[in-house]
Amino acid sequence: MNESLHTNDFINKAVSQYADMLFRVCFTYLNNVQDAEDIAQDTLLKLVEKQPVFEHEEHQKAWLLRVAVNLCKNRLRSAWYRKKQPLNKNDFLNNIESKNPLTSEEFNVLLAVQKLPLKYRSVIHMFYIEGYSISEISSILKRKESTVGSQLHRARKILKSMLKEDFDE
Amino acid sequence: MNKDVYISGMNKLKASKSFHARLEKSLTQPYKQKMNYRKTCFIPAFFVMCLLLFLCINQITTLLNNRADSNWITNEPQASDKHASNNGKDKSQDEFRIIGKSDAEASYIAVVYIDGFAYEPSEWLKYSLNLSDDTDYNALKGKKLGEVTLDLKGKKYKGTPPDFSSTYDIGTEIYEIKNVDPTCAVLVNLHGNYEIFYRERKYVSSIYEPIGLSMSEVFNMLSDHPEIISVELRSGENGSWMATSEDENLLALANKELPQRTILNYGEIDKNPYDYSYRIPLNLIFADGRALNIQVYPAVRLAYAFGGYIPVSEELCDAFKALYKQGSPYPLISDLIPYNEEQISYLYLKNHTNGDEVICENPQWSAAGLYAILSYYRVEETAAGDSRLVMTAILGKSETDNITVNFYETAEKRIITEIQGIFYKPVRGQLMFKSLDSYLYNNTDL
Numbered sequence: 001m002n003e004s005l006h007t008n009d010f011i012n013k014a015v016s017q018y019a020d021m022l023f024r025v026c027f028t029y030l031n032n033v034q035d036a037e038d039i040a041q042d043t044l045l046k047l048v049e050k051q052p053v054f055e056h057e058e059h060q061k062a063w064l065l066r067v068a069v070n071l072c073k074n075r076l077r078s079a080w081y082r083k084k085q086p087l088n089k090n091d092f093l094n095n096i097e098s099k100n101p102l103t104s105e106e107f108n109v110l111l112a113v114q115k116l117p118l119k120y121r122s123v124i125h126m127f128y129i130e131g132y133s134i135s136e137i138s139s140i141l142k143r144k145e146s147t148v149g150s151q152l153h154r155a156r157k158i159l160k161s162m163l164k165e166d167f168d169e
Numbered sequence: 170m171n172k173d174v175y176i177s178g179m180n181k182l183k184a185s186k187s188f189h190a191r192l193e194k195s196l197t198q199p200y201k202q203k204m205n206y207r208k209t210c211f212i213p214a215f216f217v218m219c220l221l222l223f224l225c226i227n228q229i230t231t232l233l234n235n236r237a238d239s240n241w242i243t244n245e246p247q248a249s250d251k252h253a254s255n256n257g258k259d260k261s262q263d264e265f266r267i268i269g270k271s272d273a274e275a276s277y278i279a280v281v282y283i284d285g286f287a288y289e290p291s292e293w294l295k296y297s298l299n300l301s302d303d304t305d306y307n308a309l310k311g312k313k314l315g316e317v318t319l320d321l322k323g324k325k326y327k328g329t330p331p332d333f334s335s336t337y338d339i340g341t342e343i344y345e346i347k348n349v350d351p352t353c354a355v356l357v358n359l360h361g362n363y364e365i366f367y368r369e370r371k372y373v374s375s376i377y378e379p380i381g382l383s384m385s386e387v388f389n390m391l392s393d394h395p396e397i398i399s400v401e402l403r404s405g406e407n408g409s410w411m412a413t414s415e416d417e418n419l420l421a422l423a424n425k426e427l428p429q430r431t432i433l434n435y436g437e438i439d440k441n442p443y444d445y446s447y448r449i450p451l452n453l454i455f456a457d458g459r460a461l462n463i464q465v466y467p468a469v470r471l472a473y474a475f476g477g478y479i480p481v482s483e484e485l486c487d488a489f490k491a492l493y494k495q496g497s498p499y500p501l502i503s504d505l506i507p508y509n510e511e512q513i514s515y516l517y518l519k520n521h522t523n524g525d526e527v528i529c530e531n532p533q534w535s536a537a538g539l540y541a542i543l544s545y546y547r548v549e550e551t552a553a554g555d556s557r558l559v560m561t562a563i564l565g566k567s568e569t570d571n572i573t574v575n576f577y578e579t580a581e582k583r584i585i586t587e588i589q590g591i592f593y594k595p596v597r598g599q600l601m602f603k604s605l606d607s608y609l610y611n612n613t614d615l
Binding site: 011012014015019020023024027033036037040041044045048101102103105106107109110113117119124125128129141142143144146147150151154159163165166167168 | 175181183189191195196527528530610614
């Protein structure tokens with residue numbers, strides 16, 4: 001895939017194809033719409049600036065996810081971000097309800113997932129939303145396959161206790 | 170099916186339309202133009218950063234020149250007033266203000282005022298109530314003393330802060346500690362986590378106002394048996410324990426001299442314009458295990474204690490200096506590792522309790538958290554005994570140039586460390602698995 005990165009067509013395509021995906025993964029990490037939009041934008045800016053050559057679209061998607069995850073982690077590590085309050089139900093509601101109405105069931109499940117420790121919700125996101133295998137998640141998140149597997153298992157277990165029923169059966 | 174509900178909910182999450190418009194606009198700017206824009210932004214930003222850095226250094230220098238590390242909160246005159254008072258025109262203000270290394274940090278200073286005294290958590294005094302790291306603080310909870318009624322966070326206040334005012338939220342609960350007089354310490358409920366706050370100093374309206382207490386009064390306030398039975402040398406870097414002295418000469422001098430001293434004001438040290446950065450952090454340990462932290466400044470023969478300064482005789486100063494020079498007979502765990510923190514560019518971690526393992530993507534950053542633990546505990550050799558492996562850290566310059574550090578948990582839930590076949594246990598304090606687990610959670614992807 002050796003497309004010129006400076007053409008409007010390419011950029012429009014990248015925005016329409018990946019902006020929401022990046023926004024969602026950033027939201028999973030940051031729990032905040034404004035921050036998620038900022039990082040999604042920075043990620044696409046990196047794509048334009050770095051001009052990497054991709055072998056195929058999946059390669060490009062994985063690259064973008066990896067960059068977004070790294071930028072999110074940098075944001076989470078910044079001193080001022082650590083001072084922020086933990087997620088509470090009202091903030092979560094305010095953050096997302098203005099964008100798109102969710103059913104109460106969807107809201108409760110999303111809230112439960114977003115309340116998981118970051119290491120678990122990132123794995124849940126990659127597995128269920130992006131559709132990656134454990135091996136692919138291991139490569140994107142730079143964790144051992146066995147670790148990803150056990151984190152996925154533990155995340156499901158926690159979700160089961162939070163939601164009072166199995167997450168994926 | 171929660172999985173399907175989750176997927177449909179997540180698919181509804183979309184970035185706003187304004188975001189899409191903003192994104193397309195920012196991305197379709199010609200690349201060079203974007204870079205030029207960045208350069209034009211960078212130059213003024215660089216100057217602003219230089220200015221901020223200068224102001225920061227200036228502020229820190231001023232703070233270092235004016236106060237000991239542990240004393241951040243006072244009713245200090247404004248800079249112009251301070252200058253005036255140094256010229257003999259002391260016009261202290263009524264206005265209370267919280268002073269920290271920066272405004273942001275000042276807003277987070279942990280303090281509770283009760284009865285005109287400031288209570289704070291203290292790394293210096295850790296273990297002074299004969300508590301261990303695995304103490305269930307919830308079980309220590311005694312009678313409720315009250316709760317925070319006035320939030321001082323980021324605010325100015327005229328006069329003495331009233332009882333139960335704090336930088337913590339209104340409603341924060343304050344309890345007695347069982348078998349500990351509240352004149353020594355209290356327990357504060359911080360969102361379900363209980364933390365000990367020690368009575369650290371008396372409130373005064375100006376740094377030039379004498380504290381108005383004798384050391385004897387302070388000793389009696391903190392302890393029922395205020396005879397100094399040992400002196401602990403603490404680390405100036407992280408407050409950790411270094412050595413304990415029961416030297417008879419030192420104790421005799423301290424017991425004779427210190428109770429007679431009256432605590433002078435906090436500005437006392439400013440009278441000596443030379444370098445007093447060399448300080449010796451010490452804990453005076455009383456017969457009932459209670460402690461008072463003092464910071465001795467040998468160059469000016471003053472010691473910071475309980476909010477102000479006391480003069481220290483040359484003889485006692487020399488005895489403290491001798492203890493300081495001896496240092497610690499025990500190594501830190503980090504001393505046993507042939508790489509310093511800056512050299513770490515490879516870090517592998519395994520949590521044996523759940524099998525998770527990771528090669529840290531950012532080893533410098535992750536190693537910093539590990540070194541904070543390893544450079545806190547001083548250790549001595551011990552036997553492996555009945556213990557189980559809970560964590561392994563392989564750290565070093567590369568995958569081939571490194572050292573393995575194994576952490577074992579004993580039957581008593583204490584962590585012992587194994588390096589090159591030798592087991593070590595902390596001499597003072599206990600390393601617990603929860604600290605390692607918390608490290609893995611906060612500093613790595615595990």
